[in-house]
Amino acid sequence: MASLLTIxxxxxxxxxxxxxxxxxxxxxxxxxxxxxxxWLTLRQFLDGLALSQLTPGPLAMLATFTGFRAGGFLGGLxxxxxxxxxxxxxxxxxxxNYHRLKNIDIxxxxxxxxxxxxxxxxxxxxxxxxxxxxxxxxxxxILAVGFALFKWTKIAPMFVILGAGIVGLxxx
Amino acid sequence: MxxxxxxxxxxEIFLTFAKIGLTGFGGGMAIVALVERICVREKNWIxxxxxxxxxxxxxILGPFSLNVCTFTGHHLRGIRGGITAAVGFICPSFLLVSxxxxxxxTYHKLPQLQAAxxxxxxxIIGLIVVVAFDMGRKQIKNPTGIIMALAAFAAxxxxxxxxxxxxxxxxxxxxxxxxxxRRLVGWPPC
Numbered sequence: 001m002a003s004l005l006t007i008x009x010x011x012x013x014x015x016x017x018x019x020x021x022x023x024x025x026x027x028x029x030x031x032x033x034x035x036x037x038x039w040l041t042l043r044q045f046l047d048g049l050a051l052s053q054l055t056p057g058p059l060a061m062l063a064t065f066t067g068f069r070a071g072g073f074l075g076g077l078x079x080x081x082x083x084x085x086x087x088x089x090x091x092x093x094x095x096x097n098y099h100r101l102k103n104i105d106i107x108x109x110x111x112x113x114x115x116x117x118x119x120x121x122x123x124x125x126x127x128x129x130x131x132x133x134x135x136x137x138x139x140x141x142i143l144a145v146g147f148a149l150f151k152w153t154k155i156a157p158m159f160v161i162l163g164a165g166i167v168g169l170x171x172x
Numbered sequence: 173m174x175x176x177x178x179x180x181x182x183x184e185i186f187l188t189f190a191k192i193g194l195t196g197f198g199g200g201m202a203i204v205a206l207v208e209r210i211c212v213r214e215k216n217w218i219x220x221x222x223x224x225x226x227x228x229x230x231x232i233l234g235p236f237s238l239n240v241c242t243f244t245g246h247h248l249r250g251i252r253g254g255i256t257a258a259v260g261f262i263c264p265s266f267l268l269v270s271x272x273x274x275x276x277x278t279y280h281k282l283p284q285l286q287a288a289x290x291x292x293x294x295x296i297i298g299l300i301v302v303v304a305f306d307m308g309r310k311q312i313k314n315p316t317g318i319i320m321a322l323a324a325f326a327a328x329x330x331x332x333x334x335x336x337x338x339x340x341x342x343x344x345x346x347x348x349x350x351x352x353x354r355r356l357v358g359w360p361p362c
Contacts, residue, residue: 168290
């Protein structure tokens with residue numbers, strides 16, 4: 001178990017570079033939790049992703065799951081509070097001053113310009129996770145079916161994931 | 173600016189956003205649409221224009237679903253309102269995820285659960301691939317964008333660089349570019 005202070009510091013730093021929406025957390029948390037600190041195995045990380053897709057709220061709740069693993073209930077609480085502290089503080093500051101914020105264009109242009117990097121990172125996360133966790137043709141087929149369902153149908157991700165769980169139960 | 177004539181009670185803010193947090197499946201824009209329906213159209217807590225400003229600022233850091241909640245809460249009752257809205261919004265999912273994490277880490281050695289999760293893992297990777305595709309189609313608009321995406325991919329896959337450093341590098345590059353662009357086209361005086 002990691003100390004709560006370590007957890008707080010790690011998640012606070014992640015909160016500071018949490019740009020481009022929730023999916024950027026997949027490469028960030030995968031690197032820190034699985035490769036660097038080895039708090040979770042790759043399988044557990046993917047299971048946590050499934051879990052945060054099954055529950056309401058932002059994907060960022062993956063922080064709660066990984067924090068829970070690192071330090072129990074308190075670890076999850078600390079992780080959640082600290083990963084969201086930077087963005088909540090920023091929104092409060094903006095809320096107070098937003099009539100005066102006139103340099104918004106440079107902020108907006110910078111953000112737009114960096115989004116392709118987020119795309120590259122998300123693709124790389126899929127690649128890294130796939131290469132190290134997929135084995136056998138059955139899993140490749142499930143991936144392909146899942147991809148097709150997410151891409152070309154409007155079925156809610158929750159049901160696709162639950163369906164995949166049932167399929168896994170039947171064939172394994 | 174945040175002192176509205178008839179103040180909304182903090183408990184009401186908390187309960188409203190907790191309800192949004194509990195019913196907001198699908199993440200991101202799906203939740204923003206829910207917040208918009210309840211806070212702009214049903215309760216008239218914030219005008220549509222101000223809400224959109226909040227959404228624009230909400231793209232800067234963190235999940236924008238949470239950010240629009242904080243922004244709306246702040247609009248109603250200042251800093252305390254913003255924090256109340258943020259906590260209310262996160263609370264239900266936090267409790268749910270904590271409960272499920274506990275169940276998961278207690279029982280994940282069960283063969284049945286293992287088998288089911290073996291089925292969900294590939295699907296999750298499929299979902300990430302779809303996200304990369306869709307984000308790419310929307311966010312990559314020019315050759316520079318393609319190069320940046322490929323460079324980030326390569327730096328992560330082949331050089332095994334930390335995603336955080338890649339992001340910082342991209343941010344710095346992008347900041348320089350937009351600063352340069354701003355000087356090039358001139359800047360309308362404020």
